[in-house]
Amino acid sequence: MINHLLLDVTSGTIDWSRGQFALTAIYHWLFVPLTLGLAVIMGIAETCYYRTKKQFWKDVARFWQKLFGINFAMGVATGLILEFEFGTNWSNYSWFVGDIFGAPLAIEGIIAFFMESTFVAVMFFGWNKVSSGFHLASTWLTGLGATISAWWILVANSWMQYPVGCDFNPDTMRNEMISFADVALSPFAIDKFCHTVTSSWIIGAVFTVAVSCYYLLRRREQKLAVESIKIGTVVGLIASVLTAITGDHSAYTVAQVQPMKLAAMEALYNGGTDQGLTAVAWVNPVEQGDYKNQEEVSLRVSVPYALSLLATHSLHGFVPGVNDLIKGYTREDGTRELSVAEKLVRGKMAVKALMAYREAKKAGQSEAAAKYLAVVKPNMKYFGYGYVTSADQLVPFIPLCFWSFRVMVGLGALFILFFAVTLFVVYRKDIARYRWLLVSGLVMLPLAYMASEAGWIVAEMGRQPWTIQDMLPTWIAVSDLESSYVALTFFIFLALFTALLIVEIRILCKQIKKGPEYGDTVDTSGEAAKNLGTHELTTDKLSN
Numbered sequence: 438m439i440n441h442l443l444l445d446v447t448s449g450t451i452d453w454s455r456g457q458f459a460l461t462a463i464y465h466w467l468f469v470p471l472t473l474g475l476a477v478i479m480g481i482a483e484t485c486y487y488r489t490k491k492q493f494w495k496d497v498a499r500f501w502q503k504l505f506g507i508n509f510a511m512g513v514a515t516g517l518i519l520e521f522e523f524g525t526n527w528s529n530y531s532w533f534v535g536d537i538f539g540a541p542l543a544i545e546g547i548i549a550f551f552m553e554s555t556f557v558a559v560m561f562f563g564w565n566k567v568s569s570g571f572h573l574a575s576t577w578l579t580g581l582g583a584t585i586s587a588w589w590i591l592v593a594n595s596w597m598q599y600p601v602g603c604d605f606n607p608d609t610m611r612n613e614m615i616s617f618a619d620v621a622l623s624p625f626a627i628d629k630f631c632h633t634v635t636s637s638w639i640i641g642a643v644f645t646v647a648v649s650c651y652y653l654l655r656r657r658e659q660k661l662a663v664e665s666i667k668i669g670t671v672v673g674l675i676a677s678v679l680t681a682i683t684g685d686h687s688a689y690t691v692a693q694v695q696p697m698k699l700a701a702m703e704a705l706y707n708g709g710t711d712q713g714l715t716a717v718a719w720v721n722p723v724e725q726g727d728y729k730n731q732e733e734v735s736l737r738v739s740v741p742y743a744l745s746l747l748a749t750h751s752l753h754g755f756v757p758g759v760n761d762l763i764k765g766y767t768r769e770d771g772t773r774e775l776s777v778a779e780k781l782v783r784g785k786m787a788v789k790a791l792m793a794y795r796e797a798k799k800a801g802q803s804e805a806a807a808k809y810l811a812v813v814k815p816n817m818k819y820f821g822y823g824y825v826t827s828a829d830q831l832v833p834f835i836p837l838c839f840w841s842f843r844v845m846v847g848l849g850a851l852f853i854l855f856f857a858v859t860l861f862v863v864y865r866k867d868i869a870r871y872r873w874l875l876v877s878g879l880v881m882l883p884l885a886y887m888a889s890e891a892g893w894i895v896a897e898m899g900r901q902p903w904t905i906q907d908m909l910p911t912w913i914a915v916s917d918l919e920s921s922y923v924a925l926t927f928f929i930f931l932a933l934f935t936a937l938l939i940v941e942i943r944i945l946c947k948q949i950k951k952g953p954e955y956g957d958t959v960d961t962s963g964e965a966a967k968n969l970g971t972h973e974l975t976t977d978k979l980s981n
Contacts, residue, residue: 447920448912449920449924450915450916450917450918450919450920450923451911451912451915452920453920453923453924453927454526454527454915454916454918454923455911456927457522457526457923457926457927457930458519458522458526458527459897460927460930460931460934461515461518461519461522461930461934462519462893462897463890463893464515464934464937464938465512465515465516465519466889466890466893467886467938468508468509468511468512468515468941469512469516469587469637470636470637470639470640470641470889471508471637471640471641471644472505472508472509472512472583472637473580473583473584473587473634473637473638473640473641474637474638474639474640474641474642474644474645474672475501475504475505475508475641475644475645476505476579476580476581476583476584476641477580477638477641477672478501478641478642478645478665478668478669478672479498479501479502479505479576479580480576480577480580481668481672482494482497482498482501482665482668483495483498483502483572483573483576484573485497485498486498486569487569487570487573492955492956493660493661493664495956496661496953496954496955496956497661497664497665497953498576499564499953499954500661500952500953500954501645501665502560502561502576503948504648504945504948504949506557506561507941507944507945507948508941508945509553509557509583511937511938511940511941514937515934515937518930520542523538525916526915526916526918526923527904527914527915527916528915528916528917529909529913529914529915529916530904530905530909530914530915532610532611533610533611533612533905533909533914534600534603534611534612534905534908534909535611536611536612536613536614537596537600537602537603537612537613537614537620538593538596538597540614540617540620541589541590541592541593541596541620541621542589542590542593544589545585545586545588545589545590545593548585549582549583549585549586549588549589550582550586552578552581552582552585553579553582553583553586556575556576556578556579556582557579557582559571559572559575560572560575560576560579563575584634587630587633587634587637588630591626591629591630591633592620592621592623592626592630594629595623595625595626595629595630596620596623596626596905597900597903597904597905597906598625598629598694598695598896598900598906599623599625599626599690599694599695599906600612600905600906600907600908601616601619601620601623602614602615602616602617602618602619602620602623603615603620605817605820607791607794607795607810607813608798610795612908624690625690625694628683628686628687628690629687629896631679631683631686631687632680632683632684632686632687632892633892635676635679635680635683636676636680636849636888636889636892637889638672638673638675638676638679639673639676639677639680639852639885639888639889640885640886640889641669641672642669642670642672642673642676642856643669643673643852643878643881643882643884643885644882644885645665645666645668645669645672646665646666646669646670646673646859646878646881647878647879647881647882648662648665648949649661649662649663649665649666649669649878650662650666650874650875650876650878650879651879651949652952653868653869653875654872654875654876654879656869657952658952658953659869661953663863663868663869666859666863666868666878667860667863667864670856670859670860670863671860673852673855673856674853674856674857674860677849677852677853677856678853680849681849681850681853684846684849685747688747688748689747689748689749689750691899692747692748692749692756694906695899695900695906696757696762697759697762697831697832697833697899698833698838698895698899698900699748699756699899700756700757700758700759700761700762701759701832701833701834701835701838701839701899702838702839702842702895702899703715703744703839703842704718704720704726704733704734704835704836704839705733705744705756705758705759706726706728706730706732706733706734706758706759706760707733707758707759707760707761708755708756708757708758708760708761708766709755709756709758710745710753710754710755710756711741711742711745711752711753712742712744712745712748712754712756713739713740713741713742713743713744714739714740714743714744714747715737715738715739715744716738716739716740717736717737717738717843718734718735718736718737718738718839719734719735719736719737720734720835720836720839720840721836722836722837722840723836724836725832725834725835725836726835726836728758728759728760728832728835729760744756749769754769755768755769757774759832759835762774762777762831763776763777763828763831763832764776764777765777765779775819777822777825777828777831778828780819780822781822781823781825781826783816783818783819783822784816784819784820784821784822784823784824784825785822785823786812786816786823787812787813787816787817787819787820787823788820788823788824789823790809790810790812790813790816791809791813791820793805793809794806794809794810794813797809818907819907820908821903821905821907821908821909821910821913822907824910824912824913825902825910830902830910831902833898833899833900833901833902834898834901837894837898838894838895838898838899841891841892841894841895841898842891842895844887844888844891845888845891845892845895848884848885848887848888848891849888851884852881852885852888855877855878855881858874859874859878862874
C-alpha cells in the first residue's frame with residue numbers, strides 16, 4: 438500500500454537502523470570468509486590423506502576441520518540475526534521487494550543450509566564410520582554448501598545493487614519477479630560472487646599460514662606447519678591473482694550500472710576521456726570534498742589512462758565524475774544521461790501519478806486510472822528519485838569510499854607479494870630460519886580482515902543513499918519504529934556479537950595452543966607429547 442512508502446520516519450530511526458545493520462553485517466563477515474577459506478584448506482588436506490593413506494595427513498585434515506567447525510557455528514548465529522533485521526528494521530523494503538529478495542534467501546535456507554548441516558555432521562563424526570571416499574566427499578560438499586549459501590546471499594545483495602528481472606505492480610505496490618534467471622544470473626551477481634569467494638580463500642590461506650608460522654616460531658608441530666604453509670601459500674597466491682582479475686571485471690560492471698560509486702571510489706569530481714587511475718591523492722578522510730567546484734583533489738598521483746581502461750575497456754573512454762552525473766552528460770554511444778534535476782522531476786511525477794492511480798482505481802474511475810498509469814510506467818525507472826530533495830543526497834561519502842578502496846587494492850597487491858615470497862622460501866629453503874617471514878605471516882592475518890571489510894565498505898557505502906539502486910532510498914525503506922528502540926537493540930547486539938567474537942577467539946586460540954590430536958601411529962604420551970614436532974626425527978615419524 439502507498440502509505441507504507443510515505444511514513445515520516447525520524448532521522449534517528451534511519452541512522453540507528455543503518456548502524457545496526459552495518460554492525461551485524463561487519464561482525465557476520467568476520468566469520469564467513471574464514472569458513473569459505475578453511476573449507477578449501479581442509480578439503481585439500483583430506484584429499485592428500487585419501488591419496489597417500491598416511492596418518493599424518495588425516496591428522497592435518499582433522500586439525501583444520503576442528504578450527505573450521507568453531508568458526509562455522511559462530512557464522513550461523515550472526516547470519517540468522519542479519520536476515521531477521523530485514524523484517525524488523527526494514528519492513529518497507531521487505532514489503533516493496535520481498536517477492537524478489539525473499540526468493541534467493543529462501544533457497545539459501547532450504548538448500549544450501551541443509552546441505553551444509555547434513556554433510557558437516559558426517560565430516561565431524563563420520564571418521565572410521567563411513568568409507569574414506571564418502572568422508573572426503575562430505576568434506577568437500579560441506580565447503581560447497583557454504584559456497585552455494587554465499588552464492589544466494591550475494592545474488593540477493595547484487596539485486597539491490599542492480600535490480601533486474603522484475604516489474605512493478607501498481608495494484609499491489611510491490612515489485613514482482615518476472616525472470617528468475619535474470620535475478621540469479623545477472624552479471625553483477627556473477628562478478629560479486631567470484632570476487633567475494635576468491636577473496637575469502639585469501640582469508641583462509643592467510644589464517645592457515647599465520648597459525649603455521651606461530652607453530653614454527655614456537656618450534657613445535659614443524660612438519661604440520663611446513664606442509665600447511667605449502668597448501669596455504671598455493672591457495673593464497675592463486676586466490677590473490679583471481680581476486681585481482683575478478684576485481685577488475687567487477688569494477689567494469691560498477692562503472693556501467695553504478696557510476697556514482699566509481700566516481701566516489703576515485704574522488705573524481707569532473708570526468709572526461711583518457712582518465713588515469715588514482716594511486717594516491719589528498720582526500721580529507723573526515724570531510725566530504727567540495728565536488729561542486731571545478732578543481733580536482735590535490736596531490737593526485739595517477740596511472741595514465743588506467744581508469745578509462747578499467748571503466749570502459751578503452752584507453753580513451755569517457756568516465757563521468759560526480760558533477761557529470763549531477764548535471765547530466767552524453768555517453769559515447771550518443772545516448773544522454775539525465776541530470777539529477779530531471780530525474781527528481783520524473784520521480785515525483787511517478788509518485789504523484791501512482792497515488793492518483795490508486796485513488797482513481799479505488800473510486801472505480803477506470804479511465805482516469807488508465808491515464809495516471811500511462812504516466813507511471815515510463816517514469817517508474819526514476820521512482821526512487823521522487824523521495825530525494827537534493828542532489829547532495831545522491832553523493833556517497835567520498836573519503837570513506839576513496840580510502841577503503843585503496844586499502845583493499847593495496848593490501849591485495851601485498852598479499853600477492855607475500856604469498857609468492859613465502860611459497861618460494863617454503864619449497865626452496867628452511868622457512869623456520871626466516872623469523873622475519875614468520876612474523877610477517879602473523880601480521881598478515883589482521884591485514885587480510887581489514888582488506889575484506891574495506892571491500893564491503895566500498896560496495897555498500899558506495900551505493901548510498903540507495904537501499905535498492907535508483908529505486909528505494911534508505912529513508913523510505915526503514916520501519917516506522919522509535920529510534921530509542923533501535924538504539925537499545927544496537928547496543929544489545931554490540932554486546933552479544935562482541936561476546937561471541939571474544940568466545941570464538943578464545944576457543945580458537947585454545948585449540949591452536951593445544952595443537953592437533955595425532956593418531957595411534959605416534960606416541961603422544963609423556964615428554965614425547967610435549968616435544969612433538971620439535972625435532973626432525975619426530976616429524977619424520979608423522980609421515981609414516
